[in-house]
Amino acid sequence: MSTNATSARAKLSLPVSERDHIIGPEDAPVTLVEYGDYECPYCGAAHLIVKEVQKVMGNSLRFVFRHFPLTQIHPHAEVAAEAAESAGAQNRFWEMHDLLYANQQLLDPAHLVGFAEELTLDTVKFARELRDHVHHEHVREDFTSGVRSGVNGTPAFFINGFRYDGSWQFGPLLKALEDGSVDANAI
């Protein structure tokens, strides 16, 4: 066992499937998977960049978001992730995702219910799901899949199943994705 799992380019351990939240066509040449935490300021910054990249790439990009809450340093990260899942159960995951990143300082349960109201969700169901941690398992599964894929902090990105360790500023990220797209076309 002298090999080290971390020196090779880390691979996504859990393939993208219907369990995931996905934007973009299934046959897009590039898939970008992000592991993120709603209370992490770097993830907040990366969120805006991903949006820009999505605008530029359109249907040639499939974007997937998975939760990686660092709950001991970000006390609201877990409940925020569960809130996104609860909105997802009412088919409004991405709207909630955007609201959470736009309000990173306001992720306590009272504000989360306010966001649910803003999205005209069934707030009784939403609040009950948060209280009962109905979506905890899904969040934990995301987290564990990240750990097994070598995620060591947030945000972490995977392009076509391989970890992207470069800069996630707009230019470098877009280039890496476009290169990923070229690779996929070449296969």
Next chain:
Amino acid sequence: MVERTENENPNCGSALKAETTAPDFTLSSGPDEKVSLSDFRGRPVILAFYPADWSPVCGDQMALYNEVLPEFKRFNAELLGVSVDGVWCHQAYREHRNLHFRLLSDFEPKGEVARTYGVYRHGEGVTERALFVIDGEGRIAWSYVSPIEVNPGADGILNALESLSGKEVANVDKRNKRESQTKSASL
């Protein structure tokens, strides 16, 4: 990884490898507590040497391991963080980051345990960012030295623990098989 000259780091590449006995040690894990490696005999131990407390938060190795503790516990493994920081520094760091595992002070004589494990950086007076997974009999099952600026994540540790528990299951199976053979022979 960038190659270092011998003068810069005479220990580079000399970290103890798998299949060697893990040298026992006793270190302070708080103002009033000392622990020895041998205290944990019978269970796997993860020794995580890291250069210093108080590195930036979102990509922080100890914050990540704090979140992965439930996974380590599944293997009944004990995680011990080790750096050359003193007990009061460790105490403040643990409290600030809500860390739920022990941090050991390799403080006096400075870095003695790190030297024994071949992971002390002489020029800088800190330890490497190095991981050792030690089996229940005190033998190193896996070791890995990360580039010092790179958080190695937890996937390598989990793979090693998984492989160890696989071996244990295999050993128990063998033993059971032997016992049942002995029994049937004596019948």
